[in-house]
Amino acid sequence: MQRCTARTTRRSRNAVLALLTGAVVALSAACTSGVPAPAATSTALGSGSAPAPAGARDVGVQLFQWTWDAIATECTDHLGPAGYGWVLTSPPQEHVLGSQWWTAYQPVSYRIESRLGSRTQFGAMVAACHAAGVEVLADAVINHMTGKDAPGTGWAGSTYSHYDYPGIWSDAAGDFHHCGVGSSDDIASYKDAYQVQSCELSNLADLATGTQHVQDGIVAYLTDLLSLGVDGFRIDAAKHVPAEDLAAVVGRLPAGTRIVSEVIRGSGEPVTPEQYAAIGDVLEFAWGKDVTGMVRGGSLRLAAGLGSGATYLPSDKAWIFVENHDTERGRATLGYRDGADYVLANVLMLATDYGRPIVYSGYAFSDRDAGPVQDAAGKVLDAQCPAAVGPDVSYTDGEWVCQHRWTAIEGMVGWRDAVGDDPVGDRWEHGDAFALSRGTRGLVVLNGGDVEVAAQVPTTLSDGSYCDVVAGPVVEGRCLGDPVTVRGGLADVRVAPRTALALHVGAPAGA
Numbered sequence: 001m002q003r004c005t006a007r008t009t010r011r012s013r014n015a016v017l018a019l020l021t022g023a024v025v026a027l028s029a030a031c032t033s034g035v036p037a038p039a040a041t042s043t044a045l046g047s048g049s050a051p052a053p054a055g056a057r058d059v060g061v062q063l064f065q066w067t068w069d070a071i072a073t074e075c076t077d078h079l080g081p082a083g084y085g086w087v088l089t090s091p092p093q094e095h096v097l098g099s100q101w102w103t104a105y106q107p108v109s110y111r112i113e114s115r116l117g118s119r120t121q122f123g124a125m126v127a128a129c130h131a132a133g134v135e136v137l138a139d140a141v142i143n144h145m146t147g148k149d150a151p152g153t154g155w156a157g158s159t160y161s162h163y164d165y166p167g168i169w170s171d172a173a174g175d176f177h178h179c180g181v182g183s184s185d186d187i188a189s190y191k192d193a194y195q196v197q198s199c200e201l202s203n204l205a206d207l208a209t210g211t212q213h214v215q216d217g218i219v220a221y222l223t224d225l226l227s228l229g230v231d232g233f234r235i236d237a238a239k240h241v242p243a244e245d246l247a248a249v250v251g252r253l254p255a256g257t258r259i260v261s262e263v264i265r266g267s268g269e270p271v272t273p274e275q276y277a278a279i280g281d282v283l284e285f286a287w288g289k290d291v292t293g294m295v296r297g298g299s300l301r302l303a304a305g306l307g308s309g310a311t312y313l314p315s316d317k318a319w320i321f322v323e324n325h326d327t328e329r330g331r332a333t334l335g336y337r338d339g340a341d342y343v344l345a346n347v348l349m350l351a352t353d354y355g356r357p358i359v360y361s362g363y364a365f366s367d368r369d370a371g372p373v374q375d376a377a378g379k380v381l382d383a384q385c386p387a388a389v390g391p392d393v394s395y396t397d398g399e400w401v402c403q404h405r406w407t408a409i410e411g412m413v414g415w416r417d418a419v420g421d422d423p424v425g426d427r428w429e430h431g432d433a434f435a436l437s438r439g440t441r442g443l444v445v446l447n448g449g450d451v452e453v454a455a456q457v458p459t460t461l462s463d464g465s466y467c468d469v470v471a472g473p474v475v476e477g478r479c480l481g482d483p484v485t486v487r488g489g490l491a492d493v494r495v496a497p498r499t500a501l502a503l504h505v506g507a508p509a510g511a
């Protein structure tokens with residue numbers, strides 16, 4: 001099978017392994033237009049049975065602050081052909097004005113009009129992604145409204161004041177919590193479940209989600225998004241919505257609606273991710289945090305076992321990620337600035353059979369509040385990936401990092417789609433390097449050390465020449481990565497320090 005990666009990129013690797021260093025690989029016309037888009041699927045994400053079978057495309061990508069038009073184009077040109085199964089958008093509802101990225105998390109109405117695009121553009125984006133075989137999840141901010149104390153006008157012209165959103169919510173109707181803790185009503189302690197779910201998160205007006213009126217309004221908003229074709233939702237700040245309230249809302253949505261709750265695992269906190277597992281899937285924040293320490297410490301083989309302990313969500317409930325838009329700004333997890341280490345963490349995430357992986361893709365920044373590049377009116381400009389993307393590229397502030405197009409990450413998306421639910425097989429270890437196979441369909445070798453590893457690695461792949469898809473894709477039958485020979489159950493590999501190598505049945509090295 002030929003994998004078509006729609007990309008123009010500059011490869012750069014350790015000199016020992018570089019066969020094509022410096023080569024600019026232009027995408028052929030066949031890859032942009034000659035490959036039929038995969039048929040739309042309603043089962044790409046599956047539910048309750050991670051990992052998914054071969055070809056099921058269970059890898060997602062969070063395109064943080066991408067406009068609807070840019071996501072539509074990306075679905076058609078890159079996400080679909082590369083094998084991504086779904087995309088997570090930023091919040092689509094009307095929000096407060098301001099250049100910061102986080103204005104998106106301060107709703108003032110549920111009109112699908114934002115600086116990322118109009119309702120029409122949103123619907124067109126969903127249709128384009130579906131045509132490319134990519135499902136769409138929207139980030140649903142349903143725990144709260146804005147945190148602005150002063151009255152104002154939102155992006156689409158709706159007027160509001162704190163605790164009064166004409167035609168939607170008001171204090172008079174009992175639509176907001178006022179927990180009575182401290183002078184601000186803000187959460188003071190995450191160790192107190194009452195505060196977490198009845199006080200305010202950073203002054204954000206906290207909806208009284210236990211009331212029928214509020215639940216009706218939230219269901220109406222989510223139903224409206226479903227009418228535009230979305231497949232499901234990330235439930236923002238789900239920890240702050242009592243699980244029974246969220247269950248009541250989700251119970252009124254059509255069966256099969258994808259739900260993933262954002263419940264950050266916090267040590268000693270009474271509100272836990274497990275409490276939301278009956279509602280749908282849950283983001284497992286521990287994975288990205290733990291993998292960071294293991295990659296930095298060179299303990300890659302330990303990272304491969306993440307998720308097997310009882311302190312994590314069960315695999316079929318967990319969605320895992322190296323970083324998201326919050327952790328990226330906290331710098332507690334690996335990010336694009338970490339170059340090779342970040343690639344290794346992503347390779348591990350895509351190679352493991354624990355949970356459902358989400359690749360993160362954002363823009364470069366120095367100021368944690370800085371929003372994406374906008375025009376004079378505040379509309380976000382359509383994302384454009386630089387001609388060269390990857391761990392060795394130096395990005396300037398505002399530039400789209402496009403991690404989802406990095407050669408190694410995109411190659412591993414194809415690898416994961418090819419290995420499907422083949423089980424993790426025997427592991428092989430040699431100093432700081434180790435190998436992990438997935439049934440008879442794929443092999444990954446990672447080197448966490450500082451010296452090159454040259455070895456014969458046991459594998460159940462059949463004899464042949466395979467393309468190392470971490471180094472480069474197969475385009476029109478030609479391996480742009482490094483060919484690796486498998487003979488008699490042994491793969492003859494050379495792996496540079498702090499890099500990885502991946503082979504799979506869908507990427508023979510060809511001629």
Ligand code: ARE
Nearest residue numbers: 102103105106147148202203204236237239264265266326
């Ligand atoms: C902004 C300003 C604030 C201002 C507020 C209201 O920064 O100074 O008071 O506006 O005007 C994002 C940004 C916030 C931003 C907010 C609204 O991160 O800075 O506030 O948008 O514009 C907790 C929650 C978790 C939440 C994180 C950030 O549990 O749900 O805090 N994450 C989601 C999103 C965020 C978003 C929101 C929620 C709000 O992913 O992007 O905020 O919609 C421990 C606990 C965690 C806790 C964490 C941080 O680890 O275990 O539960 O996470 O501490 O406090």
